[in-house]
Amino acid sequence: MSAPALASVPGAVHAAVPKAAVHLSPAAIGRAATLALHDELALAPKPGLVSFVDSGSHDDMDAHTFMRSLFALRRYFVRMAELGAQRVPFAELERCGIAAEARMLAATGGINTHRGAIFVLGLLCAATGAAQVQGGQRGAEAIRASLRAHWGQALTARTQRVPTLPGGLAARRFKLRSASQEAALGFPVLFETAVPAWRRAQRRGLDLPRTRLDVFFALMAELDDSNLAHRGGLEGLNFARDHARSFQAAGGAADAHALARAWDIHRAFVARRLSPGGCADMLAAACFLSRVGHEP
Template identity: 65%
Template sequence: MTARCAPVAAAPRPRRVPTPQMIGRAATLALHDELALSPKPGLVTLTDRGSHADMDAHTFMRSLFALRGYFVRIAELGHGGAPFEALEQCGIAAEARMLAATGGVNTHRGAIFMLGLLCASAGVLAAQGRSPAPAALREVLTQRWGEALAARALRPPTLPGGLAARRLGLRSASAEAAAGLPTLFDTAMPALRAAQQRGLPPAAARLDTLFAVIATLDDSNLAHRGGLGGLRFAQAAARGFLAAGGAAAPGGMQAAQAIGAAFVQRRLSPGGAADTLAAACWLDRLQPTAP
């Protein structure tokens, strides 16, 4: 009689170390993930301008096309051990390409900064043979560039969001980065993982993540457009949406649409939260597939 073979357990897949090309491509795809999400309060989607009269999905797609090479290039800079000044110059050049592609419209300035830093940090880890796990990314970001980012946060602001943050005593994008992007790692990623573990489909999981970020982030875009009152209104609306059950609740999507209408009426646009959502989508795309 032939002996029956016991099943052999599959070996766990090795943790993947992405190349700079993979890191950069994931950033472009993550920005498209953010654009394609709908409904989003006050933000541009594939079918809606949100609170913006000067941009739509076509503007965003032109910007994404212009930025594809940037995310790969800044990941390569991180991989090669480039100093912070080289990252800054790479970002400045990318911003110029964005503005040329959009006719002067700022579609992705915040993403150029945040996702650029993350791509560079992932490049550093790749050069060390390490995958971009959240804790490792945060460690590289703060240890390698935290001091330079803290110094950058002290510069006099020149852009509307930075001016609003300074005037109202809010944490700027540079200060957020110098602190290790706490809203991304302590709010957005846990919210996304919790939604995924509850079995929510990708769009619903991302929507809950976006609202979790709006509820907590000192979003300088909201502060610029609506003052401190507009920021607090948006945060309270987001907390209410989540407390009612979020996207998975009966009528959750309709509630999100109603909040979006209220944002448009007040010309509110949570651009910083959108950038943070895109960063969470990027990180999610780079995580190794479970065996």
């Protein structure tokens, strides 16, 4: 199999929010989140994950499934930005997320395409909405500060719940940092790994597809991806991390052979049925930050 060009897929959207923009409405915030999900889906290669090129390690979903889910979630992201601007209690945000998950499952015939993104991007939309009413701040640091200030305590309390979903159960079994714990800490892997990686890639002159690829591997090298642990145990998680770090050590997405190397890793993941879904959610979150600010 020859290596297709990076993100050489129909419908890929690369435009970011114009730098002249100052205030973002809830509609604009929600649209940025929807487009960020498309950014993540469009990126290929993306080891083990669904793209417009193939279905990765998944037999029950493809890009069409993801597009149905994406369209079903459009209004949800707008609503979360509206609720964030009102700085409602976390319980109200959570009810909105639960309803969105039901719409996703109805649109996909019961397939979980975006449960993690509903949680992560929903919170980021709410935090961005809240930051907008506090002087129109929208940089990455302002969004993180808003999330912690308004819902940090509730997110910390949420980590005490007994997990019931596969990712949470895997995180507990293998003593990993769960998605709930990531949120309670203000998404450290997003803001302390993905954001700096994005900025470095941009300084190196990488285009958006290669920037996203570089960020994806940076995330995979660091994130306690419970989906990887669920599918492959600690061996699968370490397999993914080792490949991500080898990719980085070889020059990352800037290397002349980066795409061929990434496709090789993709095939290795598919052979093992590994799917770094948590990394996909965080990549979409990084794309969202890019779309709502001058830079992540």
